[in-house]
Amino acid sequence: MESEFRRLPSVDRLISEERIRRLQELYPRASLVELIRQYLEHARLAIAAGNPCPSVDEIVESICTQVYALENPSLRPIINASGVILHTNLGRAPLSEEAISAMNGVANGYCNLEFDLDSGTRGSRYVHIEPILCQLTGAEAALVVNNNASAVLLALTALAKKREVIVSRGQAVEIGGGFRIPDVMRQSGAKLVEVGTTNCTYVTDYAQAINPRTAALMRVHSSNFRLMGFTHLVTLDELVTLGRQYDLPVFDDLGSGCFLDTTKFGLDAEPMVQQSIATGAGLVFFSGDKLMGGPQAGIIVGKKQFVDKLKKHPLTRAARIDKIRLAGLVATLIHYLKGEAVSKLPVWRMISAPLAEIDQRARRWAQPLQGLARVVEGETMIGGGSLPGGTLPTRLVAIGGEGKSTAQALSERLRCQKMPVVGRISGNMLLLDPRSVLPEEDEEVLQALQDATANLNPTR
Numbered sequence: 001m002e003s004e005f006r007r008l009p010s011v012d013r014l015i016s017e018e019r020i021r022r023l024q025e026l027y028p029r030a031s032l033v034e035l036i037r038q039y040l041e042h043a044r045l046a047i048a049a050g051n052p053c054p055s056v057d058e059i060v061e062s063i064c065t066q067v068y069a070l071e072n073p074s075l076r077p078i079i080n081a082s083g084v085i086l087h088t089n090l091g092r093a094p095l096s097e098e099a100i101s102a103m104n105g106v107a108n109g110y111c112n113l114e115f116d117l118d119s120g121t122r123g124s125r126y127v128h129i130e131p132i133l134c135q136l137t138g139a140e141a142a143l144v145v146n147n148n149a150s151a152v153l154l155a156l157t158a159l160a161k162k163r164e165v166i167v168s169r170g171q172a173v174e175i176g177g178g179f180r181i182p183d184v185m186r187q188s189g190a191k192l193v194e195v196g197t198t199n200c201t202y203v204t205d206y207a208q209a210i211n212p213r214t215a216a217l218m219r220v221h222s223s224n225f226r227l228m229g230f231t232h233l234v235t236l237d238e239l240v241t242l243g244r245q246y247d248l249p250v251f252d253d254l255g256s257g258c259f260l261d262t263t264k265f266g267l268d269a270e271p272m273v274q275q276s277i278a279t280g281a282g283l284v285f286f287s288g289d290k291l292m293g294g295p296q297a298g299i300i301v302g303k304k305q306f307v308d309k310l311k312k313h314p315l316t317r318a319a320r321i322d323k324i325r326l327a328g329l330v331a332t333l334i335h336y337l338k339g340e341a342v343s344k345l346p347v348w349r350m351i352s353a354p355l356a357e358i359d360q361r362a363r364r365w366a367q368p369l370q371g372l373a374r375v376v377e378g379e380t381m382i383g384g385g386s387l388p389g390g391t392l393p394t395r396l397v398a399i400g401g402e403g404k405s406t407a408q409a410l411s412e413r414l415r416c417q418k419m420p421v422v423g424r425i426s427g428n429m430l431l432l433d434p435r436s437v438l439p440e441e442d443e444e445v446l447q448a449l450q451d452a453t454a455n456l457n458p459t460r
């Protein structure tokens with residue numbers, strides 16, 4: 001083992017290696033020395049554990065890989081041709097130009113985040129968004145936090161800790177990534193009382209569960225699944241009426257914050273935030289980056305008496321929103337106030353894109369692929385815990401042939417392009433959906449398709 005330690009090269013020896021010297025164009029010498037030191041420390045531990053000493057080549061290779069990785073951060077933009085408009089794994093909603101420019105504006109320097117310019121004294125970050133949310137939804141008060149899960153956690157902690165919250169068994173859902181809404185809710189210290197059965201819950205089920213420890217009645221959007229066949233759900237209206245009888249608030253977790261009538265786009269009706277407020281919900285929770293089409297956030301609107309309590313709770317500080325996303329949210333909400341959400345917000349532009357336009361774009365995408373691709377009918381999913389099972393008609397570029405290998409090979413190549421293009425595999429085919437891609441990204445898609453198919457053997 002001693003001899004293995006002695007074989008380990010010195011920092012000086014490594015820093016003078018040709019490939020490492022060249023790295024100094026990318027990375028300062030002092031930082032390289034630090035990387036090498038760390039590497040050698042790990043290597044000494046590995047040798048002590050009985051491993052052989054790495055060769056100089058191996059060490060140089062590892063240092064180079066580390067520096068290149070720093071030069072090319074692993075988080076980067078991609079093109080979402082998967083046909084799921086709100087894909088949590090792909091970063092959910094793309095933002096409007098106005099939202100991006102507002103975010104840039106406050107990122108560039110200082111801003112009056114918590115500073116009242118009129119009086120020159122301390123202000124609140126929430127004043128920039130609360131009136132807009134109230135105007136848009138008809139609510140008395142509003143608050144914004146990091147994301148919707150933290151919004152629900154905050155509200156139940158502040159208003160239902162050590163008490164009971166009644167929720168329908170059919171709404172105790174898992175939202176993806178192994179996270180379950182009831183688990184998040186339980187973290188608040190509130191006791192969840194599940195009533196009804198998986199497919200049927202009646203208002204009497206809630207009524208029978210009410211007792212002196214009850215703090216609220218809760219509705220949760222079933223998000224990513226749809227009950228079919230013999231079902232019964234309690235309406236928000238019924239819950240609010242029941243709540244009034246017992247002086248209990250109704251909390252409504254809408255998941256996706258929708259302000260527009262989805263039936264106008266050929267979709268099922270998605271509950272709208274302003275409807276929940278008009279119906280009398282005490283608090284309504286939703287995400288900023290689902291159907292609302294903004295940056296990640298958890299938005300809470302509702303009665304002032306409850307929102308005021310939340311504003312004072314320590315968890316609000318722990319889950320607070322930063323200035324950059326706050327600026328993006330405000331710009332996004334203004335699109336709704338101005339009635340221009342459908343033309344400005346990427347999510348709604350995708351939902352409202354006419355089929356004929358999608359068809360044309362699909363044909364353009366298929367061209368560089370020649371014999372490999374054809375345009376077929378298909379469905380775009382909305383995703384993001386909204387409109388479970390709801391799809392829009394689309395045209396897909398279907399690529400592949402006999403066996404799986406062509407589709408798999410092309411899918412891999414497309415993911416490795418400078419601008420990666422992510423599609424979906426179905427059977428033997430790679431499917432690319434232009435509906436979840438903005439028309440201004442088409443040139444990049446075409447470039448990626450050209451590069452990825454260059455010398456791909458179509459008979460494979």
Ligand SMILES: *Cc1c(COP(=O)(O)O)cnc(C)c1O
Pocket residue numbers: 147148149150175181220221222223253254255256286287288297298384385386
């Ligand atoms: C998506 C969703 C959440 C979680 O929202 P995040 O913004 O991802 O934290 C909570 N509840 C429902 C019903 C959802 O659909």
